[in-house]
Amino acid sequence: MSYVDEIIQEVVVKNPSEPEFHQAVKEVLESLRPVIEENEDSYRREALLERMVNPERQIKFRVPWVDDQGQVHVNTGYRVQFNSSIGPYKGGLRFHPSVNLGIIKFLGFEQSFKNALTGLPIGGGKGGADFDPKGKSDREIMAFCQSFMTELYKYIGCGSDVPAGDIGVGAREIGYMYGQYKRITGLYEGVLTGKGLSYGGSLARTEATGYGLLYLTEEILKINNIKLAGKTCAVSGSGNVAIYAIEKAQQLGAKVVTCSDSNGWIYDPKGIDLELLKEIKEVKRARLTEYVKARPDAQYHDGRGVWSIKVDIALPCATQNELLPEDAKQLVENGCLAVCEGANMPTTFEATEYLQEHGVIFAPGKAANAGGVATSALEMTQNSERLSWTFDEVDAKLKQIMVDITHNIDSAAKRYGHEGNYVAGANIAGFEKIVNAMTAQGIV
The missing domain is CATH 3.40.50.10860 (Leucine Dehydrogenase, chain A, domain 1)
Incomplete structure (x- = not known):
């Protein structure tokens, strides 16, 4: 049995009743097979994967x-x-x-x-x-x-x-x-990060995950010779990530036509009215049913279905495992060009595979939604220095980080013969950095 298979089996046995954890470990290690197999003897001797999954x-x-x-x-x-x-x-x-x-x-x-x-x-x-x-x-x-x-x-x-x-x-x-x-x-x-501005918080932190998602989406499309401007997007969710993904998408020239909450979803063919959405979700903390009362051309649907609309780009920004294989098939049938994850692991393993097999550009959450934690780290830096940067300073640093991530995952995928597989690229690039640090620090 290969080292990867051993570890996946061990994780399932030692962590019963934790299917989400099993899924995450399996997805990551499967994509890392070429790297691990190249270094299997040394990794096994140092129990590197055992230390990494515990x-x-x-x-x-x-x-x-x-x-x-x-x-x-x-x-x-x-x-x-x-x-x-x-x-x-x-x-x-x-x-x-x-x-x-x-x-x-x-x-x-x-x-x-x-x-x-x-x-x-x-x-x-x-x-x-x-x-x-x-x-x-x-x-x-x-x-x-x-x-x-x-x-x-x-x-x-x-x-x-x-x-x-x-x-x-x-x-x-x-x-x-x-x-x-x-x-x-x-x-x-x-x-803690995400603090209020009056006691050490950072400007642009609220917007960071949604903005970062669109900076990466724009760059990954650019690598594939596609322009974001003029494209139609579907967004799931209506929380912080979704709202600011919609805002930045609109600023970059795309049209967003959907959003959702835990009860249902909205389709607005004219494009989501961002100010209305913010009023409903950030001020009133109300349900999306309020949206259609103010926008007669918009449609409200109970339950699931946000991915059934014909769009160029899908941006799942709600929660884990929300984009299922049947949704992936619908997106492919509708000619979707790219799926970029704003939430953590919102696309199931099977749906991810289906999208990749059918030529859809797929950017995994660990890369695409890293803008939030990146800006949290920038908040830590400001706190350490007792400084506060302007919104534009933070936003510029965020954009550069997301552009760098895009090119790092692209080049990592190419190095191991997986050009265009950004799931493998993200896992490889992150894995290599962690492995180098763990190896340098000994068995700890």
């Missing part, structure tokens, strides 16, 4: 909190510190009922490669809790965040582990957690 540390803790009626609730919190070979652990906190250890491990494993691709000195980690912020008052959110940080603070710090936001964790939640960290430790340091 987190350096995984923390699980209870989070008790009291609601507005005086009822006590108990949730489960997690922090998985996956790999620190190239820098402090860096990765978001997710508050969502679906959160479990397997999902956090899958996200942390992916994060290690994504962070390596940025070219910045940050390792990989992820965390969160099975808490649902929806429908909770600000006081309830604060109570939960303070309880969560009362345990988490023991394991993080500006030089060891710097969490950020993710699904369910925005500026409000970061603020409450930062206040509790400062209250407990007495330290005013850059221990």
